[in-house]
Amino acid sequence: MFDRDAWLEVAHNVLAHPLRTTLTGISVALGIFILVVMQGLGYGLQNGVEGQFADDAVNSIWVEGGRTQLAYRGHQPNRPIKLTNADVAGLTTQADTVPASSRRIRLWGAEIVWENPNGENRGGGFGVRGVDPAHIDLERSVLLSGRYINGRDVTESRKVAVVGPNIVRDLFRDVDPLGAFIRINAVVFQVVGTFEDPGSRWENRVAYIPFSTAQQLYRTDGGVDQVLYSTGDMATDATVAQSDRMRSWLKDVKAVHPDDSRGVEVDNNNEEYAMYASIFDGIRLFIWGIGLMTLLAGAVGVANILAIGVKERTKEIGVRKALGATNGSIVSLVVMESTVLMLVSGSLGLMLAVGLLTTVAPLADHEYFQNPQVDHRIALFALVVLVLVGLASGLGPALRAVAIRPVEALRDE
Amino acid sequence: MIDLLGITKTYTTGAQSLQVLKGVDLAVETGELVAIMGSSGSGKSTLLNILGLLDGYDEGMYRLDGKNMAQLTERRAAELRREMLGFVFQSFNLIGFKSAAENVALPLYYQKVPRKERLRRSHELLERVGLLEWADHLPSQMSGGQKQRVAIARALAAQPRVILADEPTGALDSTTSEEVMVLLKELNGDGMTMVVVTHEAEIAAECQRTIRLRDGLVETGAHV
Numbered sequence A: 001m002f003d004r005d006a007w008l009e010v011a012h013n014v015l016a017h018p019l020r021t022t023l024t025g026i027s028v029a030l031g032i033f034i035l036v037v038m039q040g041l042g043y044g045l046q047n048g049v050e051g052q053f054a055d056d057a058v059n060s061i062w063v064e065g066g067r068t069q070l071a072y073r074g075h076q077p078n079r080p081i082k083l084t085n086a087d088v089a090g091l092t093t094q095a096d097t098v099p100a101s102s103r104r105i106r107l108w109g110a111e112i113v114w115e116n117p118n119g120e121n122r123g124g125g126f127g128v129r130g131v132d133p134a135h136i137d138l139e140r141s142v143l144l145s146g147r148y149i150n151g152r153d154v155t156e157s158r159k160v161a162v163v164g165p166n167i168v169r170d171l172f173r174d175v176d177p178l179g180a181f182i183r184i185n186a187v188v189f190q191v192v193g194t195f196e197d198p199g200s201r202w203e204n205r206v207a208y209i210p211f212s213t214a215q216q217l218y219r220t221d222g223g224v225d226q227v228l229y230s231t232g233d234m235a236t237d238a239t240v241a242q243s244d245r246m247r248s249w250l251k252d253v254k255a256v257h258p259d260d261s262r263g264v265e266v267d268n269n270n271e272e273y274a275m276y277a278s279i280f281d282g283i284r285l286f287i288w289g290i291g292l293m294t295l296l297a298g299a300v301g302v303a304n305i306l307a308i309g310v311k312e313r314t315k316e317i318g319v320r321k322a323l324g325a326t327n328g329s330i331v332s333l334v335v336m337e338s339t340v341l342m343l344v345s346g347s348l349g350l351m352l353a354v355g356l357l358t359t360v361a362p363l364a365d366h367e368y369f370q371n372p373q374v375d376h377r378i379a380l381f382a383l384v385v386l387v388l389v390g391l392a393s394g395l396g397p398a399l400r401a402v403a404i405r406p407v408e409a410l411r412d413e
Numbered sequence B: 001m002i003d004l005l006g007i008t009k010t011y012t013t014g015a016q017s018l019q020v021l022k023g024v025d026l027a028v029e030t031g032e033l034v035a036i037m038g039s040s041g042s043g044k045s046t047l048l049n050i051l052g053l054l055d056g057y058d059e060g061m062y063r064l065d066g067k068n069m070a071q072l073t074e075r076r077a078a079e080l081r082r083e084m085l086g087f088v089f090q091s092f093n094l095i096g097f098k099s100a101a102e103n104v105a106l107p108l109y110y111q112k113v114p115r116k117e118r119l120r121r122s123h124e125l126l127e128r129v130g131l132l133e134w135a136d137h138l139p140s141q142m143s144g145g146q147k148q149r150v151a152i153a154r155a156l157a158a159q160p161r162v163i164l165a166d167e168p169t170g171a172l173d174s175t176t177s178e179e180v181m182v183l184l185k186e187l188n189g190d191g192m193t194m195v196v197v198t199h200e201a202e203i204a205a206e207c208q209r210t211i212r213l214r215d216g217l218v219e220t221g222a223h224v
């Protein structure tokens, strides 16, 4: 393996025909380049789309009322459907298990004001949500300071709030908001925590308050805007069955036509996520397909120039055999040459691809395309594939070299 | 050193078959310098290839240094070539991108002699054939006579028991032919057994004995 003479010969053979070697090398380099770059871009796309899912827990089902489209059981169409505490209790009985859940009340444009120590009012329009404690996981919020809404807040309908980074920035600036009193639509709340939501710009403009407090203040009819159910580690199929069951149960209770797609909304994030996941499996397969095809074309090129080389060197190989060369030494000469060709040109393609991706990555910042990167395992795998393909492409020509009979190679005519 | 008894060889190309050797008997003693003569196409090269274990034979018996050469595997044949035989060809067959010294060292490479030792011995051999100062030259920088002397040094490198030369002067003019024959005779004088195929009477005349091939049989000179 570390035989200096063998390597010198490989170097000589590779360099003896620069044009031929370069062209083949380019096709191999291109194969790896395309494979790795496309993989990186696919990664970027996947990161972008997964960023979209970072907003909410992937394993969750979201239920809310809508507006009917079809007349049913004596009701006119265009009727708003409102959920109640009783509906929520009923829905919950339709679930296989409820590892966590949260009701939600949403106010889109509440006025939130903080009177600072100088007696100066700072305020703005923000969102407000009444939530249960488990909401933090379902919305994938990250607590930054203090605490989140807890069980006692809800049972005692306390007037406490957990505020998002935009509220902190606009109202408090450098002041620590913990313990401060703010007015939400003129009702006084105490700030007990701050959070951020990396997956959603909107959610960062929101203040969370206990569900019961919100219902008493803003839904005096006992309405519930939304219910969120975690599905834990249930299989996707089971969650789909559960969300289907919830949907038909709710439609029945609310007198919504079974074919009405707008009356109630039961969104299963599991399902959506599984769909995206399968799309990405497809994309990945496609990328591998193209990359491996190009690589294969490169390998065929390498096998070809080796075959030509072996043919050109028929006489030389005959001489070597006459001088006592074993078949093994002839095979290793050819296979070493192919492996060196594949490895050198492949590594070049790999380096170019990594270079391109690392320079482009910081520039890429689109909602659906973020942080394209080279998976190190893929780069490593590509190198292993290169060596294997190099060995394989050298094998055919090597066997041809072995088959050369010295008498025929040496005949003087 | 070499004993052949009733060796036959038939080439079959497609539907045609041509029996080139029809029962060759001959013997070469250790230390002899023997010429094999015959007209073109009489089977001289075929015979030499069989002696050199580069080709097989159909019937008969071949004993080299007392050992029967029947049914050799390729691996065993390569091994015997490496240990027992040195070849000299009409067209030299040096490897073009290797220097004279590296060409001479090649058989030692296949004997797994360490590189340093290989190059030392190849320089000694080049000195023996009078080409030491050409050690680092490529074959393309040398004359035909010089190339053949490098080839002879290469044939000697593995310290063979027999040197087989197929028309070693076939591509050379008469002066350089004479130089090569002088060298071969000197080596024979040192005790090397040699078989030289030629169709030139002057070359054969410099050998101790001439084996004449005709119509696939040995006409004269089969034994000492």
Ligand SMILES: Nc1ncnc2c1ncn2[C@@H]1O[C@H](COP(=O)(O)OP(=O)(O)O)[C@@H](O)[C@H]1O
Pocket (backbone or CB within 6 Å): B011, B012, B013, B018, B020, B038, B039, B040, B041, B042, B043, B044, B045, B046, B047
């Ligand atoms: N591999 C082969 N296949 C078919 N015919 C061959 C082959 N090698 C040699 N011959 C034929 O055998 C005969 C003897 O060839 P060769 O031994 O080379 O003769 P010489 O060396 O005496 O000129 C020639 O007629 C040649 O055409």
Ligand SMILES: [Mg+2]
Pocket (backbone or CB within 6 Å): B044, B045, B046
């Ligand atoms: Mg001949």
